[in-house]
Amino acid sequence: MLGFMRFVATRAAMALVTLVIVSLVVFSLMELVPGDCAERYLAFKNTQGSGISVADIEAERVRLGLDRPFLERWTSWLFNAFRGDFGDSCILRLNISQLLGDKFWLSLSICLASLVLAYAIALPVGIIAAASHNAVLNNVLRFVSYLGLAMPNFLLALIIMLISTVYFGDTLTGLFSDQYRDAPWSWAKFLDMLGHAWLPVFILGWSATAFALQTVRALMSDEIGKLYVTAASARGVHGRKLLWRYPARHALGPIINSLGFDLNRIFNELPIVALILTLTEAGSLLIEALARSNDQQLAGAIIFMLTASIVTLNFATDVLLAVLDPRVRKSIIR
Amino acid sequence: MTSETTNPATETDQKAKEAYFTASQGQLIWARFKKQRSAMIAAWVLIALLLSGLFASFLSPYDPTVAGRDKDYLNGAPQLPQFCDGNGCSLRPFIHPVERERSLATNFRWVTKVNEDKRVYFTFLPKGWDYKLFGLIPMDRHLFGVEEGYVHLFGTDATGKDIFSRTLHAIWTSMQVGTIGVMIAFVLALIIGGISGYYGGWIDSFIQMITDAVRTVPAIPLFMAIAAFIPQEWSAETRFFIISMILGLIGWPTLARRVRTHLLTERNQEYVLAAQLCGASPGHVIRRHLLPSFTSYIIVDLVISFPYMVLSETALSFIGLGLKDPVNSLGVMLQSVTSADVLLNYQWYFIPVIFFIALVMAFVFVGDGLRDAADPYSDSHK
Numbered sequence: 001m002l003g004f005m006r007f008v009a010t011r012a013a014m015a016l017v018t019l020v021i022v023s024l025v026v027f028s029l030m031e032l033v034p035g036d037c038a039e040r041y042l043a044f045k046n047t048q049g050s051g052i053s054v055a056d057i058e059a060e061r062v063r064l065g066l067d068r069p070f071l072e073r074w075t076s077w078l079f080n081a082f083r084g085d086f087g088d089s090c091i092l093r094l095n096i097s098q099l100l101g102d103k104f105w106l107s108l109s110i111c112l113a114s115l116v117l118a119y120a121i122a123l124p125v126g127i128i129a130a131a132s133h134n135a136v137l138n139n140v141l142r143f144v145s146y147l148g149l150a151m152p153n154f155l156l157a158l159i160i161m162l163i164s165t166v167y168f169g170d171t172l173t174g175l176f177s178d179q180y181r182d183a184p185w186s187w188a189k190f191l192d193m194l195g196h197a198w199l200p201v202f203i204l205g206w207s208a209t210a211f212a213l214q215t216v217r218a219l220m221s222d223e224i225g226k227l228y229v230t231a232a233s234a235r236g237v238h239g240r241k242l243l244w245r246y247p248a249r250h251a252l253g254p255i256i257n258s259l260g261f262d263l264n265r266i267f268n269e270l271p272i273v274a275l276i277l278t279l280t281e282a283g284s285l286l287i288e289a290l291a292r293s294n295d296q297q298l299a300g301a302i303i304f305m306l307t308a309s310i311v312t313l314n315f316a317t318d319v320l321l322a323v324l325d326p327r328v329r330k331s332i333i334r
Numbered sequence: 335m336t337s338e339t340t341n342p343a344t345e346t347d348q349k350a351k352e353a354y355f356t357a358s359q360g361q362l363i364w365a366r367f368k369k370q371r372s373a374m375i376a377a378w379v380l381i382a383l384l385l386s387g388l389f390a391s392f393l394s395p396y397d398p399t400v401a402g403r404d405k406d407y408l409n410g411a412p413q414l415p416q417f418c419d420g421n422g423c424s425l426r427p428f429i430h431p432v433e434r435e436r437s438l439a440t441n442f443r444w445v446t447k448v449n450e451d452k453r454v455y456f457t458f459l460p461k462g463w464d465y466k467l468f469g470l471i472p473m474d475r476h477l478f479g480v481e482e483g484y485v486h487l488f489g490t491d492a493t494g495k496d497i498f499s500r501t502l503h504a505i506w507t508s509m510q511v512g513t514i515g516v517m518i519a520f521v522l523a524l525i526i527g528g529i530s531g532y533y534g535g536w537i538d539s540f541i542q543m544i545t546d547a548v549r550t551v552p553a554i555p556l557f558m559a560i561a562a563f564i565p566q567e568w569s570a571e572t573r574f575f576i577i578s579m580i581l582g583l584i585g586w587p588t589l590a591r592r593v594r595t596h597l598l599t600e601r602n603q604e605y606v607l608a609a610q611l612c613g614a615s616p617g618h619v620i621r622r623h624l625l626p627s628f629t630s631y632i633i634v635d636l637v638i639s640f641p642y643m644v645l646s647e648t649a650l651s652f653i654g655l656g657l658k659d660p661v662n663s664l665g666v667m668l669q670s671v672t673s674a675d676v677l678l679n680y681q682w683y684f685i686p687v688i689f690f691i692a693l694v695m696a697f698v699f700v701g702d703g704l705r706d707a708a709d710p711y712s713d714s715h716k
Binding site: 017018021022025026029032139142146147149150151152154155158159161162165166260261264267268269271272275286287290296299300302303306307310311314 | 563
């Protein structure tokens, strides 16, 4: 048990180090944008008619604490970020946590739902494909997988929109119906969201499924040829029982390990799919912040939170793997 | 007795075997690659697309920029070459010309109408807009055109630019962006992965920690964040190079990891020790001994990472952070398609998508085929 706690502690420390490095990258990117908050505040004042001077900008910098050295500002940003406070956006002049609200959690749930969908399809289909010697089935699956890899999700979203507008006259966009958009959370709003959210979940899950299918099939066909499977089938275990109890359990480890990167891939597609389907969540806010208003504080906060959820998932899968896999567990508790 | 009668079949067999044993690595890979039908088909598709990209200016009848626009045929539907119509058939393909009118009858709006009674025949190798083949040879001949007016095989967009010409040029742009991006990523990956794998120890752990941290950040949001810094005033060409560079700068971690893993397994081999004992410098050992040992794997990795570069560029341009208008790329062409107007009325905007799916699929299949072919043990686990 002590060994296990030590393992969890090391993993948590490693996750923390990763987050610190990521925050350095994100923060430096935010700093690289020409023009800082002080200049922007005063540029706004300038449009209101009051003249400004260089001294005014300097004074504003001191007021905002922008004159402190880079390292100091970065550490304070980092500590605040861990407390969930990302400061103010200097374009919109709103607190970022307030601005994001539950939008980030909405995006995260959509992404996690598509991850679940991907594996709900990929696990059974991949195992069947690896076990069967049906050439047609295997070739069809290979083609579908490659199509999933080759057709970026945003093209799929566009094509679904094209078909639905031509044949059904509805673009299927948005995440809420009009009457619920600004309403507080309720059961009816939740149901309304589910009615809209299936499309982004499906679209984001599409290429994730293709990837997962390939991984599952490759792992399973590696395991199926091994001697312990032959031995088990010689003992009279066969059919579904043989597949689930022997090779599938071995193949599970690497699959759990890769969940973090699958989530990463889904996050990649999220902003663009969100833009096409006009979802009102963090993904489209990110595009808004980057492509339109050039709001680096908001963008930095969103990217940091996306990465933080990937790091958290990686940590969770590491621990889960140690719990599930006796080989990993034994190697920790020595 | 039987050994005396030399069968011609076994003799050729013997020759084949001899050829097999003396074949170079490249010949072996090619022999294995040829056996995979899907990879071969993909390779032909890829070559066809590459050639059409290379000869884009020759194949496209009109300049893909605003200079070549057809101002009388905005958002025009595709015109397919015909051989037969109500007035009979002809061997030479033709189209019906489009006429534009505005009168009381059309409620004073411009209305385009196809004139079924008139024929405009195709001409081959006509003189058209000036261009430079391969950027060197000035030419003004094009593969096809029509006797008068314009022909638009894939229709036109909102400013009257020929979508067929734009698609061909966009294929070439994607190839260029992919190549530059892959090359930059490759050089970075070689340097970083090479150092990490060759020295090992704490240098390796440190570099791996950074690489892993960079890999956790979702790439496309990161691309977007960096691309957002490019000043809007920069010209389209500068933008093009910067975007390709950014793609390369972010794409290295996966490649670097592969290089490192190869190096870690190879560096303990005897031939490396021998080279070191002869006094070779680390750089020399990496370049002359270690890298050649897995060149084929590196080539495969490059082919596989190519489509991801192309897709990232498309995604970036699509949201308006990548390439900009005079440069043609799929993302630029797709920028306006989300509007309801296009979705309902101008579906031919989507034609280039087919070519890009074909391009990416061809790359994925060829890469996969190459990976199987480069792996000498691939036959055994099948």
